[in-house]
Amino acid sequence: MKSRLLVKAIVIAMISGVVLGGMLHSQLDTAAAKEVAGYLNLITDVFLRLIKMVIAPLVLATLVTGVASMSGNGSMGRVGFKAITWFMIASLVSLSIGLLLANFFQPGTGLNLAVSGDAVNSGLNTSAFSLPLFLTHVFPRSIIEAMGSNEVLQIVVFSLFFGSALAFVKGKGQFIVDILEELANVMFRVTDYVMYVAPLAVFAAIAATITVHGLDMVVTFGKMVGQYFLGLALLWTLITLAGYLALGPRIKDLFKHLREPLLIAFSTASSEAAYPKTIAALDTFGANKRVSSFVLPLGYSFNLDGSMMYQSFIVMFIAQAYNIEMTFSHQIMVLLTLLVISKGTAGVARGSLVVLAAGLPMIGLPEAGLLLILAVDPVLDMGRTATNVFGCGVATAVIGRHGNEDPIETANDTEKSLQAV
Known part of the structure; x- marks a missing residue:
């Protein structure tokens, strides 16, 4: 009942935020609108800070206990292989959908923009993105530093090592495993407390965005936004079909x-905000808890279905806007380039835009094209973030359903799932 009330409260908050934002945008000038939006964003920032407070200890506790329980019987390698296979297939499908829809709808055709030789500052920190920096950044210098800066990928790496070591020492490490399991339970309770702020944060986030940009930002790019969300709907359909084949009814x-x-992810445009509730939802659903705690953090770093579709779609939109011909071989290069560089943006602020800013010069497109979408990107970000969470949730549920190698444990998990339902 509490969950239903929270969902209703979030929906009401979203509608109220649109109404208030529209009123403020119509009454205030640009400077005043930005000032008011800044105050509204304070509420959202506090909520996101509270969520980030939970993320690091929750990922550490759930992932270490999951790895420790799987390493002993050798199932971690099998689960990891299934997860990586799913992530790669999902990434290719997502990128392909973006390319196909952009070729079909031609959203940028008719803009007839001219390529300028002047450098354009997109406001994105592309210096934070490079393959060597990413490879060295994956491995933490200190777990305390990684947790302090919420570097999820570094926490995942440490947890893999630490969980495997706990499994090796067997009974001697059980005390630590028990402590971490209790820590996870405590953090879930803390998350429940934080969620009381969620409707207010959602209201503030929506109102701030509409106050600055107005509803015109959707109307102006309405055609492109509609085509993009159609692509997301197609992607959701394919993910659902894959989930149905594995999970059935x-x-x-x-x-x-x-x-x-999903509502939290959509309204706040933050997958981190949805992480605690996602893993709790999978647990309630009855997915293998050990597998979920291992796969979901990996998915948050490598299984960004919505972001992948967004990147390929926008690349084609920019090419069409500047009348730059993209041959079939060029588009295949775009697909492979985005497939590689998108895996290096975990923890990078506005990661999808950073991928585009870093990737456009690689494929011969003007970085100035990013300025076309900056105004409407908050709306696109909501859709791609919710899709990222949805894709990770389904992938984790499927792998968690088939990742248990112990028949007795499978029976116990099934009984628990039925009781939860």
Whole structure:
């Protein structure tokens, strides 16, 4: 009942935020609108800070216990292989959908923009993105530093090592495993407290965006935004179909449990904000808890379905806007380039835009094209973030359903799932 009330409160907050934002945008000038939006964003910033406070200890506790329980019977390698296979296939499908829809709808055709030789500052920190920097950044110098800066990928790496070592020492490390399991339970309770702020944060986030940009930002780029969300709908359909093939009718139960984290992800445009509720939803759904705690953090770093579709779609939009011909071989290069560089943006602020800013010069497109979408990007960001969370949730549920190698444990998990439902 509490979950249903929270979902209703978030929906009401979203509608109220649109109404207030529209009123403020119509009454205030540009400077005043930005000032008011800054005050509204304070509420959202506080909420996101509270969520980030939970992320690091929760990822550490759940992932270490999951790895420790799987390493002993050798199932971690099998689960990891299944996860990486799913992530790569999903990434290729997502990128392909973006390319196909952009070729079909031609959203940028008719803009007829001229390529300028002047350098353009997009406001994005592309210096934070490079392959050598990413490879060295993956491995933490200190777990304290990684947790302090919420570097999820570094926490994942440490947890893999630490969990495997706990499994090796067997009974001697059980005390630590028990402590971490209790820590995870405590952090879930803290998350429940933080979620009381969620509707207010959602209201503030929506109102701030509409106050500055107005509803015109959707109307002006309405055609492109509609085509983009059609692509997301197609992607959701394919993910749902894959989930149905693996889970059967229980996919409906998964939707019900994921409804709350998806609303949070959409309205705040933050996948981190949805992480605690996502892993709790998977646990309630009945997915293998050990597998979920291992796969979901990996998915948050490598299984960004919505972001991948967004990147390929926008690349084609920019090419069409500047009348730059993209041959089939060029588009294949775009797909492969985005497939590689998108895996290096975990923890990078505004990661999808950073990928575009870093990737456009690689494929011969003007970085100035990013300025075309900056105004409407908050709306696109909501869609791609919710899709990222949805894709990770379904992938984790499927792998968690088939990742258990112990028949006795499988029976116990099934009984718990039925009781939860």
